[in-house]
Amino acid sequence: MKTAGIQVRNLRVETLQEKNPRLLVGPLDLRILPGEILALVGESGSGKTLTLRAxxxxxxxxxxxTASPGDLPLSSRCGMVFQDPFSYFNPRWRMFRSIAEVLRVVxxxxxxxxxxLVESLLESVGLxxxxxxxxxxxxxxxxxxxxAIAIALAVDPQVLCADEATSALDPATRDRILHLIAEICRQRCMAAVVVSHDLPGLVGHADRVVVMYRGLAVEEGAAEVVLRESRHRYTDFLVRCHPGIHTRGGKLPEIPPDAFKAEDEVSQHQRGCPFAGRCPGAAELCLQEMPPWQGGSTHRFRCFYPARGTTP
Incomplete structure (x- = not known):
């Protein structure tokens, strides 16, 4: 049984080209406690999957x-669950053999x-x-x-990494899988990192969420708190755009298109708030400086003019 959590400081993912390497994720600090489920949330291209794969x-x-000395690599401590399990199962092997092979080789x-051990792993995931x-x-x-979860558990991981593992499932099955992951984490005192587009669907399953935009964390806190009291303008849009939350019969709100040209995105990412080009409440300060973290230990955000707060 694992008892230690995971901490990664100053995590960065960037292209390896010698000339003008591009920073895609980070710098990012993550800490996941034993038995805790941390969810990475954001639209496509926000850096969730890159962070998980890192x-x-x-x-x-x-x-x-790259990361702070001693924080990486985590590969020997991670069990990976991908979005489409059928894409990495051996189609000629029964599932019992697939799990057995991990135990034998790894x-x-x-x-x-x-x-x-295979029978015990099958039982632990309800099979x-x-x-x-x-x-x-x-x-x-x-x-x-x-x-797929049983195969990931076969490596005896310290942290379970699930990349959109429920996106292709119906809502009822999705909830059962998320409940299963939460139950396994509690029983094994194991951490989990879950990638998802669905912030409301994580409530009741994830302990904390990190909202990501263009490779940066912009808001972090308990799932219920972030959903109910979202402060970053991007998080607020994500919540209000969800069909299950928006008023029935009305038009779903849209996140405005980016005001910056594609060639300006990198410099804007490095200089100011990455969401400034799409934020209706952005001011000159947002274009020039990266907002510092605000809030407390249970809920924090990076925004000069937070939603439901002071506006310019």
Missing amino acids: LAGVPPRGLGI RKVPREKIAP SREEGELFPFEMSGGMAQRS
Whole structure:
């Protein structure tokens, strides 16, 4: 059983080109306590998956990862669950064998001890021995994700990394999978990092959320608090754009297009608030300076003119 949490300071992901390398994520500080579920939230392109893959030590080719000394790599301590489990299952293997292979190759478990461990892992994710004898094509989406979680647990991870693991599932199955992850984390005293677009759907499952925009964290706090009292303008848009929250019959609000040209994005990212070009409440200060963190230990945000607060 794992008892230590995960802490990564000054995490940065950037291109490896010698001339004009581009910073894609960071600098970012993350701390995940034992038994805690941390969710990374934001629209496509916000840096959620890059951050998760950096933590897991599997960045896309051509990208480099740096962090404070001693914080990386985490690859030996991470169990990864991908968005589409069918894409990395061996279609010719029954699920029992797929899990057994991880125990044999990664953990070097003696042959005579593998079968009981596989059965225990299947049971921990709510699958029977008979269901473990199914091929991937015989499984539903929910069963496949449970199997993927079992494979991730087979490496005995300190932190479980789930990349949009529920995005292809119906709402009921999504809730069951998130509940399963939360239950496993509590039982094993294991941390988890979950990537999602769905902030409201994380309430009741995630302990904390980090809202990301263009590779930076802009708001952080308990899921219920961030949903109910979002302060950064970007988070406020994400919440109000959700169909389950918006008033029935009305038009969903839209996040304004970016006022900056594509070639100006990098310099703006380095100089001021990355959301300034799309924020209806932005002022000159937002264009020139990166907002510092405000708030307390349970809820903090980076905005000079926060939503539901002072406006310029």
